[in-house]
Amino acid sequence: MYPHERSLVKKWKGKPFVIVGVNSDKDLTILRKVLKDKDLTWASFFDGGGIGGPIATQWGVRGWPTVYVLDAEGRIRYKNARGKKLGEAVDALMAELEQKNQ
Amino acid sequence: MRRPLLLLSSVALLCAGARTQTASPRADLDGQRAASRALTPQAEIKALLTEYNANKKNYPVKFAEFRPRFEAFAKKHRGSDAGLEAELWLFSGCWWSRRDGTMNEKAAVVADRILEHYKDSKNLGKMLDLAYVFSKAQKEEYCQRILKLSDQPGVQAAVHLTLGKLYQRSKDADKRRQSREHFVLLAKKYPAVAYRQTTYGAMAESFLHPHSEDALAIGKLAPEIIGTGVDGKAMKLSDFRGKVVVLDFWGDW
Numbered sequence: 001m002y003p004h005e006r007s008l009v010k011k012w013k014g015k016p017f018v019i020v021g022v023n024s025d026k027d028l029t030i031l032r033k034v035l036k037d038k039d040l041t042w043a044s045f046f047d048g049g050g051i052g053g054p055i056a057t058q059w060g061v062r063g064w065p066t067v068y069v070l071d072a073e074g075r076i077r078y079k080n081a082r083g084k085k086l087g088e089a090v091d092a093l094m095a096e097l098e099q100k101n102q
Numbered sequence: 103m104r105r106p107l108l109l110l111s112s113v114a115l116l117c118a119g120a121r122t123q124t125a126s127p128r129a130d131l132d133g134q135r136a137a138s139r140a141l142t143p144q145a146e147i148k149a150l151l152t153e154y155n156a157n158k159k160n161y162p163v164k165f166a167e168f169r170p171r172f173e174a175f176a177k178k179h180r181g182s183d184a185g186l187e188a189e190l191w192l193f194s195g196c197w198w199s200r201r202d203g204t205m206n207e208k209a210a211v212v213a214d215r216i217l218e219h220y221k222d223s224k225n226l227g228k229m230l231d232l233a234y235v236f237s238k239a240q241k242e243e244y245c246q247r248i249l250k251l252s253d254q255p256g257v258q259a260a261v262h263l264t265l266g267k268l269y270q271r272s273k274d275a276d277k278r279r280q281s282r283e284h285f286v287l288l289a290k291k292y293p294a295v296a297y298r299q300t301t302y303g304a305m306a307e308s309f310l311h312p313h314s315e316d317a318l319a320i321g322k323l324a325p326e327i328i329g330t331g332v333d334g335k336a337m338k339l340s341d342f343r344g345k346v347v348v349l350d351f352w353g354d355w
Contacts, residue, residue: 016345024353034354045329048300055327057308061351070324070347093346
């Protein structure tokens with residue numbers, strides 16, 4: 001999924017768009033190295049060091065990755081849009097936001 | 103190159119401590135032996151685990167390859183924390199025999215050995231964190247056995263978390279009620295006990311107060327998340343209000 005995330009970050013650089021991760025890796029030290037080596041720049045919550053951490057449990061996440069797309073007001077607008085559909089979902093919400101801000 | 107990490111540290115120790123030695127093969131061998139003696143069991147198991155985790159390919163094959171070394175280590179350091187680490191690795195590796203139907207059987211052999219030699223360990227609960235190699239019946243059986251064997255808070259808490267999760271989504275309302283009782287007890291008695299890099303209290307709360315399907319429906323305001331970032335700084339989801347957010351539950355595996 002990284003290439004797709006990277007292209008989203010690149011496409012919307014300087015615009016009101018972010019990826020917010022909830023990370024379920026075991027080891028924070030190893031994870032930090034991965035973030036650095038693979039140049040993953042977006043913010044992530046660290047969810048307790050494993051699959052089924054408190055955030056994922058509360059959100060009922062049972063498969064990884066699970067993706068929600070939220071609009072600028074913080075409303076859930078898309079669930080599990082992947083690949084091309086994720087790109088389209090972001091496009092739609094960014095267009096909506098731009099229109100609102102005009 | 104079978105043991106590159108160990109060799110590297112041996113060489114480092116040789117350079118640091120044995121400069122005056124002649125570089126005969128015999129001296130090298132002695133130096134290496136001394137160096138591997140100098141490594142603490144904890145450092146040795148850590149190096150072994152790092153070596154095993156070094157590349158992500160072909161875990162079943164890698165497991166078979168590393169198994170004799172972990173077994174030898176577990177035997178040599180039986181009763182110590184490092185020995186338990188090795189046993190836990192062997193326990194989790196039973197997962198690779200799930201396809202031939204012997205996973206539960208093999209898990210029971212390692213689990214029995216762990217209970218025999220580590221019943222007083224404060225880390226005994228770690229076994230339950232790997233209990234995916236058990237059948238449901240085994241999970242319950244071993245939880246009950248551990249509950250009787252150990253009165254360590256961390257171990258008791260691990261049992262309650264496992265039993266709580268076991269019947270959390272059961273069709274039987276009575277089992278679901280029992281599951282809830284385990285989480286209530288966990289939140290009440292062991293809230294501050296460490297679990298992985300969080301606490302049993304936080305785990306129990308997340309099971310006791312999950313977001314409803316309705317709360318996570320399209321059109322609803324996303325529930326707040328308050329937590330710590332991978333950079334160690336406090337962060338919350340609402341910090342990103344005003345921006346379009348892709349909320350991505352992910353892991354690097």
